[in-house]
Amino acid sequence: MALNQEEVKLFGLVGSPFSTRVEIALKLKGVEYRYEEEKVGNLSDTVIKYNPVYKKVPVLVHNDKPIAESLVIIEYIDETWKQNPILPSDPYKRALARFWSKFIDDKCMIPAWKTAFTLDEKEREKSFEETEDAFQFLENELKDKFFGGDDIGLIDITAVFIAFWFPIVQEVTGLKLFTSEKFPKLYNWSQDFNNHPIVKENLPRREGLLAFFKARYESLVASK
CATH class of the missing domain: 1.20.1050.10 (Glutathione S-transferase Yfyf (Class Pi); Chain A, domain 2)
Known part of the structure; x- marks a missing residue:
């Protein structure tokens, strides 16, 4: 079942390979999401709130639950949306x-x-x-x-x-x-x-x- 754009947000930076990783994963899965562009050196209070430990992007927010770090996010995406697997089943x-x-x-x-x-x-x-x-x-x-x-x-x-x-x-x-x-x-x-x-x-x-x-x-x- 497809999710509304409001339910999945990605906070990222254009030009960041880490943000691009997450975008590719979301697109491979066919997940609809809203992209929130951040500014280099001037991250929003929202991102700091969602990722107070590292204070950086990307941050994926799914139903108000934030997930940080690109590789962790990709695994979360793969486990949440089963179509088009990104990790092997073995x-x-x-x-x-x-x-x-x-x-x-x-x-x-x-x-x-x-x-x-x-x-x-x-x-x-x-x-x-x-x-x-x-x-x-x-x-x-x-x-x-x-x-x-x-x-x-x-x-x-x-x-x-x-x-x-x-x-x-x-x-x-x-x-x-x-x-x-x-x-x-x-x-x-x-x-x-x-x-x-x-x-x-x-x-x-x-x-x-x-x-x-x-x-x-x-x-x-x-x-x-």
Whole structure:
């Protein structure tokens, strides 16, 4: 049974990979929701009330019950709306999906960000190697079109930063890390993922992100 828009709200930020994760999950499930746009550095009192621990978005509010943290939200969505499963039904495969999703957040996103926006050469080189190693683990783990098989699953959604955000950051900073030569399976996955109809319609404007990261990087370099 479809829910009214008033019953599901998503507080997020345009340009946030974490908010985009939740939007993709909601759209894959066909859940109607109302999107509430927040401002960077100036979150509303409502978000602070709903997420007083971390004070950040995304926050999903379902029938006045708030859920925070993108991966927690996605699991909640998957358990609440049964159509189009995002996590596998098999307990072991579910555990693996959770493992690799946490791996992406801990071992891919953090060092990738440091690689792009750290000017110290030693730190940058260390982060580059860490990111390269992490991407290689994902390259080896990818067995089908998507990490979820023929359909998008939790790991794919979690890795939206790698598929869409990181190539933009890489273009701005001149990195040569995520290429089709180094990681052919992961690179092809990123193309298929970004071009999936539901993913494509929920990604932010590439031009806007490119301008944002370019300005950030130029400011960083100028302050050196």
